[in-house]
Amino acid sequence: MKKHAGTENRPCRSMLYIPGDSPGMIQHSPAFGADSILLDLEDAIAPSEKDAARKMVSTFLDSFDFGSLIVTVRVNPADSEYFENDLKEIVPRTPDAVRLPKCNEISDVRAADCLIAEIENDNGIPVGTVKLHAMLETALGIENAFSIAKASPRVAALTIGGQDLTADMGVQKTLEGWELFYARSRVVMAARASGVSAFDTVWTDINDIEGLAKESKQIAELGFTGKAAIHPGQIETIHEAFRPSPKELARAQRVVREAEIALHSGKGVVSVAGRMVDAPVIARAEHLIALSRLYDYEEDGGGLA
Amino acid sequence: MPEISISKTASAGSVESSDCLVTVTPADSIEIDYSGANKKIFEKRTEAMTRAILAEYSVTAGRVHIQDQGAIEITLRARIETAVERALEARLP
Structure with a gap:
């Protein structure tokens, strides 16, 4: 098996x-x-x-x-x-x-x-x-x-x-x-x-x-x-x-970070840079971060926080 | 347990690298004939393995020739089983 x-x-x-x-x-x-x-x-x-x-x-x-x-x-x-x-x-x-x-x-x-x-x-x-x-x-x-x-x-x-x-x-x-x-x-x-x-x-x-x-x-x-x-x-x-661009990755990290902060402070709505972010966007950001772990991002400074 | 003799010739595998070519033919008892670049190292292991597989199929008579091209045990097992099953095909339900 x-x-x-x-x-x-x-x-x-x-x-x-x-x-x-x-x-x-x-x-x-x-x-x-x-x-x-x-x-x-x-x-x-x-x-x-x-x-x-x-x-x-x-x-x-x-x-x-x-x-x-x-x-x-x-x-x-x-x-x-x-x-x-x-x-x-x-x-x-x-x-x-x-x-x-x-x-x-x-x-x-x-x-x-x-x-x-x-x-x-x-x-x-x-x-x-x-x-x-x-x-x-x-x-x-x-x-x-x-x-x-x-x-x-x-x-x-x-x-x-x-x-x-x-x-x-x-x-x-x-x-x-x-x-x-x-x-x-x-x-x-x-x-x-x-x-x-x-x-x-x-x-x-x-x-x-x-x-x-x-x-x-x-x-x-x-x-x-x-x-x-x-x-x-x-x-x-x-x-x-399928490699996420450093820009996409940075945005995804920001979305996930802001979403976590919002969750901890009990806010129902997340906004990133003044724009409202909903669940599918957060899910996609998480997927993108998981995807980026398959690539070597250290060298170009786009590494994970 | 029925005692089964190999009554027809069958083979499986290839002579490609990491593979092996297994041929089974009728014989009066179990005979194992192994050839390969690392015969000294692998002959005993392969013989024991082949006997165990033949026992799983209740085969008590037959000759198994193995031309080993550097196959790992998984590959040897798959090829021996395929050759035996092909030889016994007519008997299986």
């Missing part, structure tokens, strides 16, 4: 895909610097190796110390012959989450939710321990984003699968990414409205770091909480896109 190192509510900016049958990469995963890893049983694995990958991932979840890494397993789709066996082997080992591909409707999530709950029950694990990340990779899935996010409390994230989605839309994935603009916005809004995380799709050209940097910045500004990576070399660039 995976040892949990307080991974709940930790910022999860990067999620590195690792093929489930690549023991060399799995054993080195804590050294890559990603916030989380996605052990893949789906697209990265040939049909003849599905059993081997499932066994490899299960055995690592049983005995390997992933440290503070958030560990998610991408299982095969519900309509595949591998799906049930994937869940039966993976869920008892309690990864942080299972990533469910091709979620099109509420019923997809509910069916997986029931099966996971049954396995949790059979194994004496509290129901709801293993979270679910719903992957939206069809036009239908995108249009149902909000209802999918609300389908079960187990859903902890919406994630957009750009490759399959553009194929379903009958368009090309372009460098600018306008074809995904609506889908991304929709996913972010649905995720925010339902209080779950929003993860962006992969940047497939591992040699184009500049393109990755641009896209990462764009999706961070759109409101995504993290982005998937297909190569360890992409992690640093993704993290950079």
Whole structure:
């Protein structure tokens, strides 16, 4: 069973895909610097190796110390012959989450939710321990984003699968990414409205770091909480896109400080520099400060007070 | 406990670094054949581990060949189990 190192509510900016049958990469995963890893049983694995990958991932979840890494397993789709066996082997080992591909409707999530709950029950694990990340990779899935996010409390994230989605839309994935603009916005809004995380799709050209940097910045500004990576070399660039600016950080620190003072002096309303500040602003400031702890802020004088 | 013999050849794994290639074949008793760059250090450990895994599957006869490319124990276990399960596949319900 995976040892949990307080991974709940930790910022999860990067999620590195690792093929489930690549023991060399799995054993080195804590050294890559990603916030989380996605052990893949789906697209990265040939049909003849599905059993081997499932066994490899299960055995690592049983005995390997992933440290503070958030560990998610991408299982095969519900309509595949591998799906049930994937869940039966993976869920008892309690990864942080299972990533469910091709979620099109509420019923997809509910069916997986029931099966996971049954396995949790059979194994004496509290129901709801293993979270679910719903992957939206069809036009239908995108249009149902909000209802999918609300389908079960187990859903902890919406994630957009750009490759399959553009194929379903009958368009090309372009460098600018306008074809995904609506889908991304929709996913972010649905995720925010339902209080779950929003993860962006992969940047497939591992040699184009500049393109990755641009896209990462764009999706961070759109409101995504993290982005998937297909190569360890992409992690640093993704993290950079989520770096709070020293100015933002200073403002956040001030908001939190003033809020604390107001709380202690029994004031119901907080104002910072003459402007009223409400609970969502304070929550965002706290999140920003948590995020900034992942970066080295000492050197440029923007350090925490 | 039923006594099970390996009756068909199966393999799992690869010769990539940090992996291992495990092949199980029919034999009259348990035979373990280990090769790897650090044979001296790891042969005994791997043999004990392999026997324990075979016992978990109630296998009492079969030859296990392990070509170790620097796999950690977790990887060895996963590959041995996969190879054994593949060899026994026809028997499992």
